[in-house]
Amino acid sequence: MALEVAKFDKRPWVLLSPALVTITALVVIPMAFMLAYSFYLNVDLAVDKPAFQFGNWIEIATDKYYYVAIWKTFRLSMIVTLLAAILGYVPAYFIAMTRFRHKWMLLLLLIMPFWISFIIRTLSWIHILGHDGAINSLLLYLGVIRHPMDMMYNQYTVIVGFIHVFLPYMILNIYVSLDGIDRNLEPAARTLGATGWQAFREVTLPLSLPGLGAGCLLVFVLTAGSYVTPLILGGPNDFLFGNLIYDAIITELNWPMGAALSITLLVLLGVVVIVYSRLMGLRQLAKAFA
Amino acid sequence: MARVELKGLTKSFGPVKAVQAADIAFEDASFTTLLGPSGCGKTTILRMIAGLEQPTGGDILVGADRVNDVPIHKRNLGIVFQNYALFPHRTIGENIAFGLKYRKVPKSEMAAKVRNALDVVRLPGVEDRYPSQLSGGQQQRIALARAIVIEPDVLLLDEPLSALDANLRESMRVELKAIQHRIGVTSVFVTHDQSEALAMSDRIVVMSAGKVAQIGTPEEVYNRPANEFVADFLGASNIIEGRLQGRADGAVVLQVDAFGAVPVREDRAASVGSGPAAKLMIRAEKLLLTEGPAPEGRIAVKGVVEAVDYQGQLARYFVRVGERTYQAMNMIEGRPFAAGDEVTLSFSPADCAALPAGT
Ligand SMILES: Nc1ncnc2c1ncn2[C@@H]1O[C@H](COP(=O)(O)OP(=O)(O)OP(=O)(O)O)[C@@H](O)[C@H]1O
Ligand SMILES: [Mg+2]
Numbered sequence: 001m002a003l004e005v006a007k008f009d010k011r012p013w014v015l016l017s018p019a020l021v022t023i024t025a026l027v028v029i030p031m032a033f034m035l036a037y038s039f040y041l042n043v044d045l046a047v048d049k050p051a052f053q054f055g056n057w058i059e060i061a062t063d064k065y066y067y068v069a070i071w072k073t074f075r076l077s078m079i080v081t082l083l084a085a086i087l088g089y090v091p092a093y094f095i096a097m098t099r100f101r102h103k104w105m106l107l108l109l110l111i112m113p114f115w116i117s118f119i120i121r122t123l124s125w126i127h128i129l130g131h132d133g134a135i136n137s138l139l140l141y142l143g144v145i146r147h148p149m150d151m152m153y154n155q156y157t158v159i160v161g162f163i164h165v166f167l168p169y170m171i172l173n174i175y176v177s178l179d180g181i182d183r184n185l186e187p188a189a190r191t192l193g194a195t196g197w198q199a200f201r202e203v204t205l206p207l208s209l210p211g212l213g214a215g216c217l218l219v220f221v222l223t224a225g226s227y228v229t230p231l232i233l234g235g236p237n238d239f240l241f242g243n244l245i246y247d248a249i250i251t252e253l254n255w256p257m258g259a260a261l262s263i264t265l266l267v268l269l270g271v272v273v274i275v276y277s278r279l280m281g282l283r284q285l286a287k288a289f290a
Numbered sequence: 291m292a293r294v295e296l297k298g299l300t301k302s303f304g305p306v307k308a309v310q311a312a313d314i315a316f317e318d319a320s321f322t323t324l325l326g327p328s329g330c331g332k333t334t335i336l337r338m339i340a341g342l343e344q345p346t347g348g349d350i351l352v353g354a355d356r357v358n359d360v361p362i363h364k365r366n367l368g369i370v371f372q373n374y375a376l377f378p379h380r381t382i383g384e385n386i387a388f389g390l391k392y393r394k395v396p397k398s399e400m401a402a403k404v405r406n407a408l409d410v411v412r413l414p415g416v417e418d419r420y421p422s423q424l425s426g427g428q429q430q431r432i433a434l435a436r437a438i439v440i441e442p443d444v445l446l447l448d449e450p451l452s453a454l455d456a457n458l459r460e461s462m463r464v465e466l467k468a469i470q471h472r473i474g475v476t477s478v479f480v481t482h483d484q485s486e487a488l489a490m491s492d493r494i495v496v497m498s499a500g501k502v503a504q505i506g507t508p509e510e511v512y513n514r515p516a517n518e519f520v521a522d523f524l525g526a527s528n529i530i531e532g533r534l535q536g537r538a539d540g541a542v543v544l545q546v547d548a549f550g551a552v553p554v555r556e557d558r559a560a561s562v563g564s565g566p567a568a569k570l571m572i573r574a575e576k577l578l579l580t581e582g583p584a585p586e587g588r589i590a591v592k593g594v595v596e597a598v599d600y601q602g603q604l605a606r607y608f609v610r611v612g613e614r615t616y617q618a619m620n621m622i623e624g625r626p627f628a629a630g631d632e633v634t635l636s637f638s639p640a641d642c643a644a645l646p647a648g649t
Contacts, residue, residue, distance in 0.1 A: 182378075184373060187340075188371060189377070189388065191365070191367055192436070192440065193392030195361075202388075207378070
């Protein structure tokens with residue numbers, strides 16, 4: 001009997017196999033190609049020579065330009081994450097706590113932006129903040145200003161653009177964890193002598209941390225990996241690490257360098273995820289994602 | 291500790307009248323139960339006393355003070371919620387100490403108070419565990435400990451036993467009552483379980499659809515129900531239409547077709563009014579089945595057992611007499627009666643009550 005119990009159980013592997021095959025074919029193998037490519041030599045525009053040399057890697061490790069890009073990416077992602085967390089908590093709390101009967105409508109409103117391409121949503125800011133945009137046109141028409149104001153193509157528009165597209169992820173994550181909190185906990189805290197704010201801080205906030213944490217991680221990683229938003233809304237200096245990859249691959253047609261940069265970003269973000277999950281407690285995150 | 295009084299307390303949720311002009315006094319150190327079917331407004335009353343719900347009308351007095359506008363955290367009440375509402379991210383010790391923090395209790399005293407509260411609920415030494423590591427019954431006791439450690443003026447209990455299994459429930463209700471008696475806190479207990487209410491309460495407030503149907507001691511509401519709703523809700527009874535015939539020798543005489551004239555004790559006919567229509571109530575356990583003639587001094591009729599509901603040492607019989615079926619709850623001596631048996635059904639007029647006809 002004991003032997004039989006100890007016997008290797010194949011079922012989980014059988015059930016996992018479709019996923020494993022797909023991941024191997026679509027993620028692991030292409031990434032292995034990328035890794036191999038990062039050692040190739042770029043001879044000229046779009047001309048590569050298979051090789052095993054560390055030129056690309058040495059350049060990344062020694063050129064300060066890349067460090068600046070990493071720092072910029074990290075800083076901007078932090079700012080976007082922090083703002084999204086603060087701006088996202090309030091609506092999430094409202095949706096979770098409201099006694100409004102058609103709550104699903106509020107959630108639908110939150111998901112609706114996903115029906116429109118993220119690039120189109122980003123481009124829409126040009127029509128709001130640009131020289132011929134809604135704000136400038138209105139102020140010119142009202143005579144408040146004589147010349148259109150420069151509001152576009154700087155760090156702030158990039159931040160606004162990021163928050164615009166990533167906020168729903170944050171709100172949904174926080175909402176899920178707030179919604180799972182027992183409704184009687186806050187009243188219980190209040191009858192024990194806590195004010196509304198104290199009850200929130202001592203009970204609701206800590207219990208919503210898994211969702212908040214998951215939302216922050218998601219927004220951070222999504223921001224740190226983007227290049228489209230800075231491309232559309234940023235100025236020449238508002239590039240992120242992703243833009244360097246874009247430049248290497250699309251503009252300079254230097255694929256080996258692009259591959260090396262991609263792997264660098266992947267490893268950096270991987271480290272962030274691992275350190276973060278350690279700090280937050282992996283199990284709590286798993287709970288929030290579940 | 292304090293007396294709590296509700297004066298004309300009313301609460302509407304839009305068109306729903308959850309509580310209608312409730313006048314209830316909870317005496318100092320007493321144990322009062324709000325009893326009634328689901329949705330009759332028990333929880334709403336409790337939440338209004340706690341300040342979690344704002345009344346639409348009426349006053350709430352704790353001691354001599356009107357507390358309607360006192361914020362929740364200043365009311366000094368202990369609540370035990372139906373689902374316990376322990377803080378899952380805090381240890382048991384921290385859960386119990388939660389209310390003490392806001393009462394500026396020094397750290398040194400806090401530990402002693404927590405330990406003492408755990409002793410009171412007979413769960414010493416679980417300070418460092420988390421709520422999820424305790425059983426339902428234990429969590430319920432922790433919720434009680436958390437509510438009493440702050441020495442509240444009033445203890446509010448919203449069906450605290452309903453999530454427990456039958457055995458634990460019985461022992462917890464004895465324990466809960468003992469703890470309440472020992473610390474002498476004014477307690478308001480909500481339940482829809484009539485046996486719980488009868489066993490634990492000093493006074494019972496029977497509620498029906500947002501209104502108070504009767505307030506009295508368990509003995510009063512059980513033996514002298516004010517109306518048919520109360521009679522029906524507390525225990526199984528037979529309620530039979532009759533006519534008020536008159537009064538004689540400290541008794542109110544009811545004429546009932548099946549039994550003739552039944553003299554009901556005056557104190558059990560207080561609510562009957564002037565008639566002429568009235569109803570006779572006989573508790574199921576006061577209707578006796580016998581094979582031969584009934585004992586002396588009882589009113590008796592013949593009937594046929596229709597169905598038997600066997601319950602161990604008790605049996606519930608459904609006995610047909612003429613057009614009507616009566617419910618009787620008897621101890622089983624020897625062999626229970628079987629369906630089809632011809633029996634004599636009898637009761638003593640002293641065990642009956644008279645009810646007004648209109649309810
Ligand atoms: N927040 C609310 N909004 C609307 N209606 C409510 C609200 N709370 C309670 N009610 C209604 O008020 C009435 C009384 O509810 P309450 O919770 O007090 O009943 P209860 O006696 O505690 O019932 P139960 O035994 O099922 O707990 C019900 O009809 C209920 O639907
Ligand atoms: Mg209730």
